Amino acid sequence: xxxxxxxxxxxxxxxxxxxxxxxxxxxxxxxxxxxxxxxxxxxxxxxxxxxxxxxxxxxxxxxxxxxxxxxxxxxxxxxxxxxxxxxxxxxxxxxxxxxxxxxxxxxxxxxxxxxxxxxxxxxxxxxxxxxxxxxxxxxxxxxxxxxxxxxxxxxxxxxxxxxxxxxxxxxxxxxxxxxxxxxxxxxxxxxxxxxxxxxxxxxxxxxxxxxxxxxxxxxxxxxxxxxxxxxxxxxxxxxxxxxxxxxxxxxxxxxxxxxxxxxxxxxxxxxxxxxxxxxxxxxxxxxxxxxxxxxxxxxxxxxxxxxxxxxxxxxxxxxxxxxxxxxxxxxxxxxxxxxxxxxxxxxxxxxxxxxxxxxxxxxxxxxxxxxxxxxxxxxxxxxxxxxxxxxxxxxxxxxxxxxxxxxxxxxxxxxxxxxxxxxxxxxxxxxxxxxxxxxxxxxxxxxxxxxxxxxxxxxxxxxxxxxxxxxxxxxxxxxxxxxxxxx
Numbered sequence: 343x344x345x346x347x348x349x350x351x352x353x354x355x356x357x358x359x360x361x362x363x364x365x366x367x368x369x370x371x372x373x374x375x376x377x378x379x380x381x382x383x384x385x386x387x388x389x390x391x392x393x394x395x396x397x398x399x400x401x402x403x404x405x406x407x408x409x410x411x412x413x414x415x416x417x418x419x420x421x422x423x424x425x426x427x428x429x430x431x432x433x434x435x436x437x438x439x440x441x442x443x444x445x446x447x448x449x450x451x452x453x454x455x456x457x458x459x460x461x462x463x464x465x466x467x468x469x470x471x472x473x474x475x476x477x478x479x480x481x482x483x484x485x486x487x488x489x490x491x492x493x494x495x496x497x498x499x500x501x502x503x504x505x506x507x508x509x510x511x512x513x514x515x516x517x518x519x520x521x522x523x524x525x526x527x528x529x530x531x532x533x534x535x536x537x538x539x540x541x542x543x544x545x546x547x548x549x550x551x552x553x554x555x556x557x558x559x560x561x562x563x564x565x566x567x568x569x570x571x572x573x574x575x576x577x578x579x580x581x582x583x584x585x586x587x588x589x590x591x592x593x594x595x596x597x598x599x600x601x602x603x604x605x606x607x608x609x610x611x612x613x614x615x616x617x618x619x620x621x622x623x624x625x626x627x628x629x630x631x632x633x634x635x636x637x638x639x640x641x642x643x644x645x646x647x648x649x650x651x652x653x654x655x656x657x658x659x660x661x662x663x664x665x666x667x668x669x670x671x672x673x674x675x676x677x678x679x680x681x682x683x684x685x686x687x688x689x690x691x692x693x694x695x696x697x698x699x700x701x702x703x704x705x706x707x708x709x710x711x712x713x714x715x716x717x718x719x720x721x722x723x724x725x726x727x728x729x730x731x732x733x734x735x736x737x738x739x740x741x742x743x744x745x746x747x748x749x750x751x752x753x754x755x756x757x758x759x760x761x762x763x764x765x766x767x768x769x770x771x772x773x774x775x776x777x778x779x780x781x782x783x784x785x786x787x788x789x790x791x792x793x794x795x796x797x798x799x800x801x802x803x804x805x806x807x808x809x810x811x812x813x814x815x816x817x818x819x820x821x822x823x824x825x826x827x828x829x
Contacts, residue, residue, distance in 0.1 A: 539795025622657025
């Protein structure tokens with residue numbers, strides 16, 4: 343297939359790696375058809391999914407039907423949405439009408455909802471074409487690795503022997519390989535930022551409540567609902583657009599977990615200017631071991647912000663990661679029990695072992711232990727809030743390690759023993775606990791050509807500064823042109 347693009351030619355591979363914003367422009371000007379875009383994306387799914395397991399369910403027929411309707415809208419000169427004709431994917435935790443929704447669990451392997459989650463409706467109403475549901479560990483609870491009892495490991499496109507990260511692993515892989523330019527993800531402890539770092543793409547989690555929280559009963563008002571919906575993409579601008587589409591209150595959302603309507607023009611006018619910005623750099627949050635190669639790549643990357651006009655200095659940011667890790671574990675286990683405890687009696691044996699263990703731990707957590715964890719969380723929130731009086735952004739490595747082999751999790755990092763299930767992403771989940779927005783940007787590669795990410799944390803409600811800093815870095819040190827081996 344050869345598609346005319348001005349005076350040049352756009353072939354299948356170039357089409358696959360075109361940004362969402364550019365694709366929408368080409369569709370709107372009739373230089374390309376939504377059907378052609380979708381067919382190209384589905385061909386890539388057919389070729390790559392057997393190797394990488396990015397998707398648990400592919401909705402090819404539905405996607406093509408939607409693409410044909412999108413094409414008719416262009417011909418009829420209907421008003422087009424901001425993602426009109428652009429392929430996307432939904433992490434398999436959100437309900438999708440008529441498309442299997444497993445939550446990464448064998449228990450729900452045959453479940454087909456009759457209604458969309460309202461975020462899915464927002465994405466569809468923006469004109470996006472949903473290709474299917476991306477791979478996630480059971481209930482999004484993967485300990486940084488996308489594995490479940492439904493499929494093989496979700497594999498890293500830079501080296502398929504390595505993990506993709508979790509729990510939005512399939513979303514990151516679909517973006518990195520050019521299946522779709524942008525994907526929906528969720529992040530309850532690093533689940534957007536871990537795979538973004540491992541797969542060499544951009545991912546952002548907004549302020550807690552920026553994307554509204556679903557009203558699902560008791561858990562909706564839980565103060566420790568840490569998970570936020572957000573985008574993964576190859577470009578910062580695409581992610582800003584997608585986040586804007588998902589943001590804002592909704593009648594089906596709980597008011598306690600949702601921010602008010604964002605200001606007019608929220609993330610619409612990003613500039614990439616960071617002149618005079620104050621950046622606090624922390625190589626390890628004071629106490630987290632980091633692989634030397636990863637530390638060196640991130641140290642070099644953060645200094646680049648100075649050449650872009652920002653001031654970079656030691657943040658002095660120090661947390662007791664053992665206490666924070668214990669607190670996070672207590673609070674998320676009780677959340678897991680509230681969410682999924684009802685499944686234990688009848689379906690406990692179908693669960694992945696560590697998911698079942700987390701739910702049981704939550705069930706057995708005493709009120710005293712839970713209350714202490716809440717108090718510690720509030721202390722952490724106060725410390726982070728006060729820290730941001732000294733700088734505009736906090737930057738750390740996204741992860742303590744580069745991608746590692748499937749079937750393995752690091753238990754020792756830089757000579758220090760760490761928790762097997764969470765030690766390598768300990769710089770991420772503290773900010774789920776505090777509710778601060780944060781992103782991972784690609785910042786380099788190891789000697790083995792594996793991606794490394796840089797973690798950018800902002801003040802609450804200030805996604806714009808994160809986006810501008812990320813855009814400035816992207817424009818000076820672009821990454822979207824890079825292609826993984828398995829693409």
